[in-house]
Amino acid sequence: MGTVGLTLRWEDRISSAASNGGRRVEPSEIARENPENSLLPEDAAIAAGCLAGDLRAYERLYKLQGARMKNLARNLLGSAMDAEDAVQDTFVKIQRGIGSFRGQSAFVTWVFRILVNTCHDLRRSRVRRKEQTRDDSNDSAPRPEPRAPGAHPSVRMALERALAALTQHQRDVFLLYEVEGFRHAEIATMLEISETASKNTLFQAKKNLRGMLEPPRSAEAGGR
């Protein structure tokens, strides 16, 4: 039973976290028996291919994680163009740094860690550039730009606006957990924080988002 996480296909491992209604379930037994540092066969094969300089391994990585990487980058940076730059930079950094990957974490976690850092760097340089061009904006949070309409565009726009008001840390954890489906253990590795800190940050992020998106209705609810 505890090997559920290990038997999942590599590409499904992130998105297939069990869910219970609106909440993802992270049974501690699975977390214990599916340690972060155990490389899955395909994870290891892609890492080995990248290390050997095999472009097909990079292509496979892009095929499996490219869309998710671009999605995260777009949500972190608020721009599709910047997101493409971030994903491209990330692949170049993977190529440059693959020699230092020792399998301490899952390969995909390592990749997303590079991506998150690249997005932070890009955002910082973008802010600097804006300051240099005397842009009157003093907001370092991403500004969402239009994209393909989803089922509820108004919900998405409201959420994007609210996310921009969160701290960078809260935004990172919310996007990684709720949108990209990473587990707290994986997020902890990516952001170099503890699992508890990841849980606390998510809790705070959701509380803040709720406050912004939906004013508390406790009096009304209590009266019912």
Place this chain on the structure above:
Amino acid sequence: MNISCNDRERIFLDGSTEEWVALEEHAIHCAACAEEIRAWKALSTAAEELRDYREDAALWTKIENSLKEKQQKRTVWRGWWEKLGWRGEISLGWRTALAGALVLALAVSGIYVARYRGKADPTQGRFLRNSALAEVERTEREYMKAIDVLAAQAKPELDSPATALMASYKEKLIVLDSAIDELRAEAGRNPSNAHLRYELLAMYQEKQETLQEVLETKR
């Protein structure tokens, strides 16, 4: 399992599956909890709106091109080293000499540290920090000087870039210089922040690599 309204936030933070089931059972008779659970779950549902996993083949083409370009440059560098006679093979005599030099360096630094610690006084902690900082700043200045030498060699190519690649190097270096200036200003305000120093070092390394690539392209 007995769950009350007071348990709600704790379960939102880190509740087990069983606790969630119990909370939802409790919410059947508790309007306040039912509303809170609905709002909490609505955020996860809304988060799905931020998923856009459309495939982008054009982006892969761009990535592939830059990977190939970098790979090619690396091969050129390897060839350059080989031309210089470096094949990763060192004769036994050289190996012994290098090992001896390393041992000597370790011994000298060991003696230095031992003497330095022996003269400790109550202000040692602060002095050590200041001394370490001075050492970092000295090394940084030397590193910058070395990079400036590289920059001077690359200057003619960068001043009037003949190719698109050279123009992109020039642009990258401008961005790097701006980032370095910013980080140095930050480091000046907060000199003991090791993280800033690491970031600064990473920027210097990036600049050094870029300048080396410019010089290699020139060759």
